[in-house]
Every structure is written in C-alpha cells, then in structure tokens.
Amino acid sequence: xxxxxxxxxxxxxxxxxxxxxxxxxxxxxxxxxxxxxxxxxxxxxxxxxxxxxxxxxxxxxxxxxxxxxxxxxxxxxxxxxxxxxxxxxxxxxxxxxxxxxxxxxxxxxxxxxxxxxxxxxxxxxxxxxxxxxxxxxxxxxxxxxxxxxxxxxxxxxxxxxxxxxxxxxxxxxxxxxxxxxxxxxxxxxxxxxxxxxxxxxxxxxxxxxxxxxxxxxxxxxxxxxxxxxxxxxxxxxxxxxxxxxxxxxxxxxxxxxxxxxxxxxxxxxxxxxxxxxxxxxxxxxxxxxxxxxxxxxxxxxxxxxxxxxxxxxxxxxxxxxxxxxxxxxxxxxxxxxxxxxxxxxxxxxxxxxxxxxxxxxxxxxxxxxxxxxxxxxxxxxxxxxxxxxxxxxxxxxxxxxxxxxxxxxxxxxxxxxxxxxxxxxxxxxxxxxxxxxxxxxxxxxxxxxxxxxxxxxxxxxxxxxxxxxxxxxxxxxxxxxxxxxxxxxxxxxxxxxxxxxxxxxxxxxxxxxxxxxxxxxxxxxxxxxxxxxxxxxxxxxxxxxxxxxxxxxxxxxxxxxxxxxxxxxxxxxxxxxxxxxxxxxxxxxxxxxxxxxxxxxxxxxxxxxxxxxxxxxxxxxxxxxxxxxx
Amino acid sequence: xxxxxxxxxxxxxxxxxxxxxxxxxxxxxxxxxxxxxxxxxxxxxxxxxxxxxxxxxxxxxxxxxxxxxxxxxxxxxxxxxxxxxxxxxxxxxxxxxxxxxxxxxxxxxxxxxxxxxxxxxxxxxxxxxxxxxxxxxxxxxxxxxxxxxxxxxxxxxxxxxxxxxxxxxxxxxxxxxxxxxxxxxxxxxxxxxxxxxxxxxxxxxxxxxxxxxxxxxxxxxxxxxxxxxxxxxxxxxxxxxxxxxxxxxxxxxxxxxxxxxxxxxxxxxxx
Numbered sequence: 015x016x017x018x019x020x021x022x023x024x025x026x027x028x029x030x031x032x033x034x035x036x037x038x039x040x041x042x043x044x045x046x047x048x049x050x051x052x053x054x055x056x057x058x059x060x061x062x063x064x065x066x067x068x069x070x071x072x073x074x075x076x077x078x079x080x081x082x083x084x085x086x087x088x089x090x091x092x093x094x095x096x097x098x099x100x101x102x103x104x105x106x107x108x109x110x111x112x113x114x115x116x117x118x119x120x121x122x123x124x125x126x127x128x129x130x131x132x133x134x135x136x137x138x139x140x141x142x143x144x145x146x147x148x149x150x151x152x153x154x155x156x157x158x159x160x161x162x163x164x165x166x167x168x169x170x171x172x173x174x175x176x177x178x179x180x181x182x183x184x185x186x187x188x189x190x191x192x193x194x195x196x197x198x199x200x201x202x203x204x205x206x207x208x209x210x211x212x213x214x215x216x217x218x219x220x221x222x223x224x225x226x227x228x229x230x231x232x233x234x235x236x237x238x239x240x241x242x243x244x245x246x247x248x249x250x251x252x253x254x255x256x257x258x259x260x261x262x263x264x265x266x267x268x269x270x271x272x273x274x275x276x277x278x279x280x281x282x283x284x285x286x287x288x289x290x291x292x293x294x295x296x297x298x299x300x301x302x303x304x305x306x307x308x309x310x311x312x313x314x315x316x317x318x319x320x321x322x323x324x325x326x327x328x329x330x331x332x333x334x335x336x337x338x339x340x341x342x343x344x345x346x347x348x349x350x351x352x353x354x355x356x357x358x359x360x361x362x363x364x365x366x367x368x369x370x371x372x373x374x375x376x377x378x379x380x381x382x383x384x385x386x387x388x389x390x391x392x393x394x395x396x397x398x399x400x401x402x403x404x405x406x407x408x409x410x411x412x413x414x415x416x417x418x419x420x421x422x423x424x425x426x427x428x429x430x431x432x433x434x435x436x437x438x439x440x441x442x443x444x445x446x447x448x449x450x451x452x453x454x455x456x457x458x459x460x461x462x463x464x465x466x467x468x469x470x471x472x473x474x475x476x477x478x479x480x481x482x483x484x485x486x487x488x489x490x491x492x493x494x495x496x497x498x499x500x501x502x503x504x505x506x507x508x509x510x511x512x513x514x515x516x517x518x519x520x521x522x523x524x525x526x527x528x529x530x531x532x533x534x535x536x537x538x539x540x541x542x543x544x545x546x547x548x549x550x551x552x553x554x555x556x557x558x559x560x561x562x563x564x565x566x567x568x569x570x571x572x573x574x575x576x577x578x579x580x581x582x583x584x585x586x587x588x589x590x591x592x593x594x595x596x597x598x599x600x601x602x603x604x605x606x607x608x609x610x611x612x613x614x615x616x617x618x619x620x621x622x623x624x625x626x627x628x629x630x631x632x633x634x635x636x637x638x639x640x641x642x643x644x
Numbered sequence: 645x646x647x648x649x650x651x652x653x654x655x656x657x658x659x660x661x662x663x664x665x666x667x668x669x670x671x672x673x674x675x676x677x678x679x680x681x682x683x684x685x686x687x688x689x690x691x692x693x694x695x696x697x698x699x700x701x702x703x704x705x706x707x708x709x710x711x712x713x714x715x716x717x718x719x720x721x722x723x724x725x726x727x728x729x730x731x732x733x734x735x736x737x738x739x740x741x742x743x744x745x746x747x748x749x750x751x752x753x754x755x756x757x758x759x760x761x762x763x764x765x766x767x768x769x770x771x772x773x774x775x776x777x778x779x780x781x782x783x784x785x786x787x788x789x790x791x792x793x794x795x796x797x798x799x800x801x802x803x804x805x806x807x808x809x810x811x812x813x814x815x816x817x818x819x820x821x822x823x824x825x826x827x828x829x830x831x832x833x834x835x836x837x838x839x840x841x842x843x844x845x846x847x848x849x850x851x852x853x854x855x856x857x858x859x860x861x862x863x864x865x866x867x868x869x870x871x872x873x874x875x876x877x878x879x880x881x882x883x884x885x886x887x888x889x890x891x892x893x894x895x896x897x898x899x900x901x902x903x904x905x906x907x908x909x910x911x912x913x914x915x
Contacts, residue, residue: 443784507761509751512744519737526735527804528720528749586739 035238035451043580044592046631050578050624051599053360058606059411060356065609066411068208068470069483074601079494080105080549082597084568085575086501087545089593092576093505094538095518095585096151096158099569100165101542104143106564107169108550112136113560114180116192129194137547143169144543148536166569174562187559201489203555206471208485213472223465225266230458232426233296238451240301241438251299258292269418275405282397282421286428293429294436301437308381312388316380319373320388326366327395331402333358363399367392382435389431396424490552494594497545501590514538519586574621575600578628599624649708650675650843651696651727651812656705658691664867665691669705671862671872673812678834678844680854682887683864689847692864693814696845697729698722728810730801730818738790742782743771745789746804774803778833795826802833806840813837814845819853831857851887855880863887 055065064070084101091098115125115132127135143165150161177186189195213219265288269281312320333355370392377384400420403412440447471487505511513534516524525531546565554560577583578599579592603620607613649672658666666688673679683689695702698716706713709725716722719729736745744751747767753760768785775782778799789797798818805813815834819827834857838844848854854861861878863870863886870886878886 503761507764509753509760509762512740512748512751512762515740515744516737516748519739520735523735523737524748526719526729526731528723586737 035235043587044589044595047579047592047595047599051595051602054599054602054606057356057360058602058610062606062609062611064483065606066415067483068485070609071470072485072487074598074605075487075491077604078598078601079490080552081571081575081601082494082594083497083545083549084572085579085593085597086498086590087542088572089576089579089581089588089590090501090505090514091538091542092573092581092583092585093518093588094514094535095521096535096538097162097573098147098539098542099159099162100143100147100169101546101572102565102568103166103169103173104140104543104546104565105549105553105568106560106566107173108136108140108547109554109560109564110173110177110186111139112551112554113186113189114176116189129192129198132192133198133551136550137544140543140547141540144540145536147543148539151539152532152535170566177562184562185559189554190558199555202551203489205486205488208471208473208487209478211472212474212478213468214474216468216472216474220465220469223461223468227458227461227465228422230454230461234451234454234458236293236297237447237454239439240297241440242444242447243300243302248299251295251297254295255292255299258288258290258295261288262292264288278404286425289425289429290432293433297433297437304382304436304438307383307435310383310387311380312377312384313380316373316377319369319376320391323366323369323373324395326362326369330359330362330366331399333362334402386431386435389427389434393424393428393431396420396427400424488556490556493548493552497548498590498594505590510534510537515586571600571621574625574628577632578624583629583632649673650710652708654706654708656695656702656707658695658700659703666695667867669862669864669869671860673843673845675811675843676838676841677859678838678846678857679860679862680858681845681847681862681864682849682851682854682883684849684887686866687864688867689864693729693816693845693847696722696727696814726809726811727814728805728808728812729814729816730798730805731816736789736797736801739788741786742789742792742800743768743785746771746774746800750808770807774807775800778803778836793826794822795829798830799833802837806837806842810842812843812845814847816847817849819848819850827853849887851880851883855883
C-alpha cells in the first residue's frame, strides 16, 4: 500500500516555542504555592514581632506538622480523584482510641492494654476505616464526598458517645500512666530544646551554607539561561571567576564586621564588584558571547511603562519613610503602623517591579542593551530601597535583615542585567544543561535547608545572655518531613504513584489498560486514615488527653492546603510537596494573625481568601498542565 | 479456507434482553491482514468489538483462536490472549506523560520486595524507541499526552499495544475524530502494524478509510452481517451501498447527483 505512506508525521519541533528558564521553572504545580508562602512569610515577618524568630518558627512548624501530614496524604488522595471528609475527625478518633485501649479497666473502663499492643492495634483500626471508606466508594459508586460525610458523622458521634459512656466526660486521658509510655513518647513526642543546645559556630555554618546555596542556585539559573560556548570552554574565565569569588567573600566579611552606613556601603560595593567579575568570568568560561548588542533607544511605550514603574516605587518609598515606627502598639486600623507600611510597600513595590519587568521584556525586541538598561535601573532602585531601609528604619529587624536581603536581590538583578547584554541566551533545548541546572538547584536548596536547620536547632551565648524566647522542636516535625519525603518519592517513582495519577486523571482509561483502579483507590483511602492514625498518636502523646471534638472540621483545612499547594480539585494532577507547602501557608496564617496582634477570628477570613485565590489559580494550573510539558 | 485462522468468529449473536444487538455474524482474522468492520451508526460495531475485547460475552456463537474455542471473561482475559483494543476515546490519561501512559499498568520496576520503584530511564528509552519505530520522533517522553495531536495519540496507543505483545489489534473508529492529514497518519500506522505481523481489526464507518488498507471487509447493518468479503470480491461502491443497506443510499446518491451536489468520483478512493 504505497498510497498511504506518503503522509509522514510532520516534525513537530517547529510548532513548539522555546521556553526560558523562568518559564520552565514556573510550570511546576507547587511553584505558585512557594511564591505565595514566601510572600505571606514576608508580610507577617514585617507586621509581627515573633515572626522570623526561632520561637515563632517552632510554633509555625508545630502547627504545620500536624496539618501537613494530613495535607500531604489528602493531596495524594485528591490526585487520585477523591475526597475524605472523615480525615479530620479520624485524627482525634485515633488519639482517643489509643488512650481508651491503654487505660486500666478499673479506672476508666478502658481495655487496659499495653501500648505495645494499643498503638499497632489502633493503626489496624485506622486502616480498617480507610478500607471501609474505599470499599463503600467503590461499591456504591457514590461520590466520596457523600460517603465520607457519613463516616465523618459516625466518627464524630462515636467519639462523643464513647467518651461519655466510658469516662462520662467529653475528653479522655491520661495516656501517661499506660504501660510502655516512655518508649512511645520518645517516638511520637520527645522534644529538642533549643536553649540547651549551644553551638558557637552556628552563625558561621548558617552564613556559609545559605550563601553557598544561593550561589549554586544563581549558577543553575545561568546554566539554564545561556547558550553554551560553541567553541571550546575558555579556561581563562575560570581564573576571573576565582578572583571574583575571593573579592565577593571579602565584601561579605566587610559587610558582616561593619555596623555604620559607610562601612556597609563599602562592603556592598566590594560584593557588587566581586560578583560581577566572578560571574562574568564564569560566563566567559562557559557561555557564548553576544556580538550584536542592539541599540539603547527605548520605544515610547517602554518609556511610559518605566515612568509608571518608577512612580509606583516612589510611592513605596514614601510609605516606607512616612509610617516608619518600631512601636507595635501604634495601631492604624486594622494594621499596626508596621503592617500598614509593609502592606503599602509590598503593593506599590510589587506593582512597580512588575511594570518594570514588563518594560524590560518589551525592550528585548529593541536589543539586548535596551533590556539590560531597564534591568540595571531595577537593580539600582532595589539597592536604593535597601539603603533607605538601612538608614531610615527604627526597627533593628528591618535594618539588619531586610537590608541584606534587599541588597542581595539588587545585586542579582544588576548582574543578571549586565550579563544579559554580554552573553547569548539559549533559544533551543539543551537537556544536559537543564539536568546540570536541576542538580545545582537541588544542591542549593539542600544547603539552604542545612543552614536553616543549624540556625533553628542551636543557640549561641549571645542569645542566652539576651534571654530570647525558647524554641522547642518535637518529633512531629521529624515525622512531617519524613512523611512528605516518602510521599513525594512514592508519587513520583512507584507504580502506586503512577496509578494514583491515572485513576484521578481518567479512571476508565486506567482500568482499560489493566490498572487495578478499585484497589488503588482503596489504598489511597487507607493512606489517608493511616496518616490520621499518625497524627492521632502525635496528638495523644503531646496532649495527654484528647477532646471529643479534636480534629472535627479540620478536613477542610487539609483540602485548602492541598489546593493551595497546586493539587487539582478534579484530580489527576498535583504533588505531595505542594500539600506540605500549603500546610505551611495555612499554619503561617493561623499563627501570624495572633502574632500580628489581630483577633484570631480573622483566621477564617484569611483561609477563605487564600482558598479563593488558589481555586482561581487552579484553573490556570489545569490549562498549563494540559498544554505544557513538565 | 480450511486452515485454521488466527481468530475465527462463527455465528456470533448478542442480545440485550429482547433487543437483538448482533445476529449471526461470522468472519475470520489472519495475522498480517487488516480486517475492516464497516457499518453505519447503530449497526452493531460497538457490540461486536466489546465481545471480542471481553467487555461482555456473546449470547450465541463461538470464537476460535488458532482453531481452539475460547471465551473472554474480562478485558484482562482478552489482553492475556493477545487481543489489544484501542478505543475511540483512547485509554489514555491526558495529564500524564507519554512514557507513563505508554507503560501504564505494566511499568518496569527495579528493586525488590516491597521496595520496588519504576525504572524510569528504561521506560523512557523504550517508549521513545517504540514510538520511533512507528515513525514518530517524540521530542520528550515527559510531555503530557494531552499535548499530542489526535493522530499522535492513536499512534502511542498502537505502539503500546504492539510492544506489549498483542497478536490482534482492535481499533475502534481511530479516524472518526481526525482531520484528513491526521487520518492519513493513523492509516499509515495501521499498515505498519499489519506489516509487523499483527492482525488488525479496523472499525470505521468511512469506507474511504477502510478500502485502501483493508484485506477483508465485514459489513454490518442493524445488527446483521451483510457479508464478509475479501478485497478482490468487492469494490468501494458496493461497500458503501452495503453499509447503508444498499437501496436507500443508492436512491439518495441519485438524488444528490441529479442535484449536482456530488459527482461519482467523490465516492471513490483517493490516492
């Protein structure tokens, strides 16, 4: 049949536009949540005093862990296309069950089992509840919303009924007296007290790890952005790179040891020169230089955008100067002065920078120089903000932390702008460079995490002398991290993970190719109730007593965290990591509101707004997920 | 034809209660041949393939594979006998990547005991190679299937069936939702699958797609078989007429021709 061989598949590459490094990074489902988490963190950091301290961080992590274990499990379930409304009540039910099983029969009417039996037995019961949920959903073909709503009421009623029946109270305790308590307490609730662990090298480790991590990420972005040299690598650049690195380190040391404006300016200038030289050397070594840089003439529409952007930034400065106050009791309803100022700065500053970024993007068509000029302007403006904050702010926190962060951002923008006009951007895919970039980013994130770990876990003599608020980290943080890592791996690398995506994305299709859809869904429900068991244990051993209403209503927080984390409400797309980040956001809101001295009733308003934003974002996530490669 | 065929259907009937969906259909399927099943809407094509794919069982008649009588209790059972079905709506998950879809339900794993994980590198490589054999150069097997064109998706499904050792490939209306060029791509895949030694059952209501690639034609109309013909026994015009129950279409055709809407050439094979 030669007549049908004439039509060959056309080469499709030509229809696929090349995507820049930021576009490629931004199609991951959890990116939106990460940006949101950083934005919310910055906001609460600016408006409240405990935020950004080890004490505040331990509180947030504590709340986020309990929420996050469930949010991660619920995210995976939602990827599989189902909901579990009984998950919240289930956590309290499991905590109550383990106490009732282990109580002496004479005292409270409990079963009097050793914890060595009671803990595993409650896990079996939890998995049974999950199995029942899955079996009911599969057998009845009803929406899981309805089925698990039923289970929710059963659990809620059982908790209240049994606690009244057995102990005639609406709470049960104490687990402390049970046999085997010490061992299981160590597993589920032992604590690490930061104030008793002193490590004088902490800040050095922190600084090196975080700066090193940032450097790796910057290099990764360059690897993914620029075209590799077409001829051989130019090793002369390596020497320049090394010199620049040395100068930068010297600048950081200068910045660190000086405390006056002049010294800071000097340090910043040395860092700027050092990093420009260093990255220029790195780029000379590896990337293809540009020969045609274009002209510096800016089009009228670009100039207009620059005007709007700069105007917006001026407003941000004015806000920063006018409402400067370190006094958290100065209320400017509903914010403190700090909060009001931070809000205005974030709104005007964010708008200004967005407009400038749009202008830079438009200027690209006029040539590399035009775009770089706008980038340079953005970087210099950021540096000005940094020094305004440094000189004007009465708040020590602003003066030290905001100054260095803003300065670092200014520096990155300047260097990016300068190199953007000197080296060629990549316009086609390069799998090897992307792989290297991905590894560098992963390495950078690990280094930053290590730095944060040391900063959070250890104290130094100066802090002990200053008598700062103590911070405690408990096993629940550990289990949260372990559970998240395991679920990320399971979802991405195992058959069960693949099948979860399949049954959530297109159940009929999955079944047709031989995926055991009913079994996979049942296992997903069992996963969620297993997580509820873990949270129940964490609660029981921490609190010693469990209320009959513990966990009721929290199932919506889990779903909110999952959706905020980029999981589709319709199933088939999402990540476990997104659920964990979503839990951090919800926890930051839950604690940040009282930290900022607002009434904690505002929490629900916060959750509602966050959920609405996330649901709107959800739609675009779906469109992007369907149209772009991951 | 005394020798045993790869798949032989003898007097297959299917009733849903008192509704006769299929009555007395017989045909044979050979390796390296394309058997086209043609029929208008409601002719019983879906019932026919669902019987072959094991979705439901025939009420009467026998199915023989290599001369031995078989019954397919479930889709899995049919699959185990080497009968793979590519449905019209495609058994694919649009949000999942090409390689995950390719291996869905049969992922190659590494590790041991409870700690097994998908051998991603191997799966991606095989998916890429198998697609290349079909003449499709996949840019990146990480691409979600939803980004592929309709023809490419059909090709992934066909490549998958071939890789997993299908002997009989059933294609349910693979060209019905496609444009002219994409249909051409899919027809080319059908020929390639046939040349690779598979027996292909190609279900369509478009004789112009069926005739160029088919070796044998089974025509259904209102649940009844209008006959099973080898290619040399039938012309495309006869095929078209039989599909619509003969006389009715002929009358319509005359009317249209009289009105000058179509010429006779419109109904012949394009080159």
